[in-house]
Amino acid sequence: MSEASGVLVIMEQTSAGWHRISREALAAGKRLAAELNISCSAAVLGSAEVLAPLTTELANEDLSSVWSVEDPFLARYTADAFVASLQQILAQANPAYVLFPHTYQVRDYAPALATRLGEVLLSDVTAFNVSGGTSSFTRQWMGGKLNAEYRHSGPGVCLLSVQAGSFRAETSASSSAPCEIKRLTPQLSAANIRTAPSEPFREAARTVDLSSAQVIVSVGRGIGEQENLALVEDLARVLGAELAASRPICDAGWLPMERQVGSSGQTVAPKVYVAVGISGAIQHLVGMKGARTVIAINKDPDAPIFEVADVGAVGDLFEIVPALTRALQR
Amino acid sequence: MKIVVAVKQVPERDAAVRVAADGRSVDTGDAWTMNEPDAYALEEALQLKERDGGEVIVLSAGPERVESTLREALAKGADRALHIVTPESGAGSLPERDTLGVAQLLADAVRSESPDLVFTGLQSDDLGAGQTGVVLAELLGLPHATLVLSVESAADSGGKRIRVKRELEDGWFQHIEMPLPALLTIQSGGNRLRYATLMGIKRARAKETRAIEAAPPAERHDKTAEIVRISLPERTRQIEMLTGPADQIAAKLAERLRTEVGL
Numbered sequence: 001m002s003e004a005s006g007v008l009v010i011m012e013q014t015s016a017g018w019h020r021i022s023r024e025a026l027a028a029g030k031r032l033a034a035e036l037n038i039s040c041s042a043a044v045l046g047s048a049e050v051l052a053p054l055t056t057e058l059a060n061e062d063l064s065s066v067w068s069v070e071d072p073f074l075a076r077y078t079a080d081a082f083v084a085s086l087q088q089i090l091a092q093a094n095p096a097y098v099l100f101p102h103t104y105q106v107r108d109y110a111p112a113l114a115t116r117l118g119e120v121l122l123s124d125v126t127a128f129n130v131s132g133g134t135s136s137f138t139r140q141w142m143g144g145k146l147n148a149e150y151r152h153s154g155p156g157v158c159l160l161s162v163q164a165g166s167f168r169a170e171t172s173a174s175s176s177a178p179c180e181i182k183r184l185t186p187q188l189s190a191a192n193i194r195t196a197p198s199e200p201f202r203e204a205a206r207t208v209d210l211s212s213a214q215v216i217v218s219v220g221r222g223i224g225e226q227e228n229l230a231l232v233e234d235l236a237r238v239l240g241a242e243l244a245a246s247r248p249i250c251d252a253g254w255l256p257m258e259r260q261v262g263s264s265g266q267t268v269a270p271k272v273y274v275a276v277g278i279s280g281a282i283q284h285l286v287g288m289k290g291a292r293t294v295i296a297i298n299k300d301p302d303a304p305i306f307e308v309a310d311v312g313a314v315g316d317l318f319e320i321v322p323a324l325t326r327a328l329q330r
Numbered sequence: 331m332k333i334v335v336a337v338k339q340v341p342e343r344d345a346a347v348r349v350a351a352d353g354r355s356v357d358t359g360d361a362w363t364m365n366e367p368d369a370y371a372l373e374e375a376l377q378l379k380e381r382d383g384g385e386v387i388v389l390s391a392g393p394e395r396v397e398s399t400l401r402e403a404l405a406k407g408a409d410r411a412l413h414i415v416t417p418e419s420g421a422g423s424l425p426e427r428d429t430l431g432v433a434q435l436l437a438d439a440v441r442s443e444s445p446d447l448v449f450t451g452l453q454s455d456d457l458g459a460g461q462t463g464v465v466l467a468e469l470l471g472l473p474h475a476t477l478v479l480s481v482e483s484a485a486d487s488g489g490k491r492i493r494v495k496r497e498l499e500d501g502w503f504q505h506i507e508m509p510l511p512a513l514l515t516i517q518s519g520g521n522r523l524r525y526a527t528l529m530g531i532k533r534a535r536a537k538e539t540r541a542i543e544a545a546p547p548a549e550r551h552d553k554t555a556e557i558v559r560i561s562l563p564e565r566t567r568q569i570e571m572l573t574g575p576a577d578q579i580a581a582k583l584a585e586r587l588r589t590e591v592g593l
Binding site: 079080104107108112114115116120124139141143145146147148149150151152153156197198199202203206214215221240247251252253258271272293295304306307309310311312314316319320323324327328 | 341343344347349356366370428429430433455456457458459460461464465467468469473474475476477497498499501502503504505506507508509518519522554555556557558559560561562563564565566567568569570571572573574576577579580581583584586587588590591593
C-alpha cells in the first residue's frame with residue numbers, strides 16, 4: 001500500500017442541504033492541505049438520490065477528488081453503518097488527515113471509528129498550526145479557561161473534528177474544472193447494524209424565537225439559585241429584552257429549554273447581549289458570537305466570556321445587576 | 331437490570347487553574363467534584379433501578395481522592411463501587427493515558443461485572459473530549475447511543491431490548507431501539523439531580539468499594555495524541571474592563587446600554 005497522504009474532509013448534510021459546520025470543516029481542510037502542501041478531497045455518505053446534487057456541488061470546490069459513498073443503509077444514520085463505511089473509505093482513500101465537522105452525529109460515531117483504527121480522535125479543534133511540515137491542533141480545556149495544543153504521532157491516520165464557528169466557511173466555489181467523483185458502495189449488512197433509529201421528531205413547537213431578538217439578557221450558573229432569577233428578569237424588563245440562559249440553567253429546569261443559547265440551543269445575533277454569570281464555555285459562545293455588542297458581568301476576571309465581550313464588568317452580579325436595573329429605571 | 335455508571339472526578343468549577351511549570355499540564359488545586367454530566371448519568375441509573383429493580387455499580391478511575399466521588403454516588407443510592415487505582419501523576423496516571431488508554435482501564439473493570447447497561451455522562455467538564463463512552467462501547471463490543479435523555483424497556487422485548495430518547499440538534503429528538511447489553515452516554519437535563527440524604531450518607535459507609543489495580547499502559551502507547559503545550563487563551567477583541575464599586579460599574583453599564591439599546 002502506498003503511503004498515506006492528503007486531507008479528507010467528511011461532509012455532513014441535513015434534509016435542507018449541508019450541515020452548517022460542514023462548510024467550515026471543508027474550509028479548514030483545504031487550508032490545512034494548502035499549508036502542508038498536500039491534496040484535499042471530501043467524502044459524503046448517504047443514499048444515492050440525496051448525494052447526487054451534493055457531490056456535484058463538491059466537485060466544483062477545487063478538490064482533488066470527491067467520494068460519493070452510497071448505500072440505502074446510510075439513508076438514516078446509524079453509528080454501525082457509518083463506522084463500517086468510513087473504515088472502508090479510509091482504506092481506499094488512505095488519507096493522512098481526516099477532518100470531521102464537530103456535529104452531534106460525528107460525536108456519536110467518530111470516537112468508535114478512531115478506536116477501531118487504534119487512534120484517538122482530536123475532538124472540537126478550534127485552531128491548527130503548521131510549521132516545518134508538522135502540524136499541531138488546539139482544543140479547549142476546562143470550559144475554555146485553557147487552550148491545549150496536541151500533536152498526533154505514530155504512523156496512523158490523524159483524525160480531527162472541527163468546532164463550530166472556529167473556521168470561516170468559504171462562500172464561492174472555484175472556477176476550475178470539476179474534479180472526479182468516485183463512487184463507493186460500502187459492504188454493509190443489516191445483521192451488523194445493531195441500533196434501530198426512529199424518524200426524528202420535535203416536541204412542542206418553539207414559542208420563543210430568540211434569533212430575532214434585538215436585546216437579550218442571558219443568565220448562567222453564576223445566578224446560584226432559581227429564586228435569584230428575578231434579578232435578571234427585572235433587568236430584562238427594563239431593557240425590553242428577551243430572557244435567555246446557558247445550558248445548565250435549563251438543565252436544572254429553572255428556565256425552559258427553548259430559552260437556551262448555545263450549540264444545543266438557539267443561535268442568536270442581537271444588537272446587545274448581556275451575559276450575567278455566564279463563564280463562556282465554547283458551547284455557549286458558538287450560539288452568541290454573532291451579537292453586535294456583548295456585555296458580560298462575571299466575578300471571575302479570567303472567565304472565557306470576556307474573550308468575546310466588548311464590555312466586561314468584574315464583580316458580584318448580586319450587587320451589579322440590581323444597581324444596573326435601578327440606574328436604567330431612573 | 332444491572333447498570334455500571336462510569337463517573338469521573340474533575341476539578342471544582344470555580345477552581346483556579348494554572349498552567350504547570352512544565353507547560354504541558356495543569357495545576358488545579360485540591361477541590362474536586364463529580365463531573366456534572368456523570369451525575370446526570372448516575373441519576374438516570376438510580377431512577378431506572380427504582381422503577382424496574384436491579385443494581386447500580388459506580389465506577390471511577392483515579393488516585394485515592396476519587397473515593398470521595400464514589401462515596402457521594404453511594405450516598406445517593408448506588409449499591410457498590412469499583413475504584414481503578416492510578417497514581418496521581420507520572421507513569422500510569424490518568425494524564426499520562428489518552429482517551430483510549432483510560433477507556434481500556436474502564437473496559438477491563440466493566441467486563442468483570444457483565445452488566446446489562448453501561449452509562450457515562452456525555453462529556454467531562456475538564457477535558458471535554460466527549461469520547462470516553464463511545465470508545466468504551468467499541469472496546470466492549472456493545473451497541474451505543476449518545477446524548478440520551480431517557481431510557482425505557484422496549485415494548486414486547488421481554489426486557490431484552492431498550493428504547494431511548496436521544497437529543498438531536500436544533501430542538502429535534504429521536505428514539506433508538508437496541509439490544510442489551512448496551513452503552514449509553516447521558517445528556518444533562520433529562521432528569522433532576524437528587525441530593526444525598528443524611529440517611530444515604532450513613533448507609534454509604536456500609537457499602538462495598540472494591541479497589542482494582544490499574545493495568546500498566548498498553549504497549550501501543552506511545553500515545554497517538556500527545557499534548558505539546560497548555561496556554562491561557564488570548565483575547566482577540568478589544569474589551570473595556572470595568573472594576574470597582576458595584577454602583578459605579580452599574581452607572582457605566584447603564585450609560586452604555588442606553589446608547590446601544592436606544593432607551
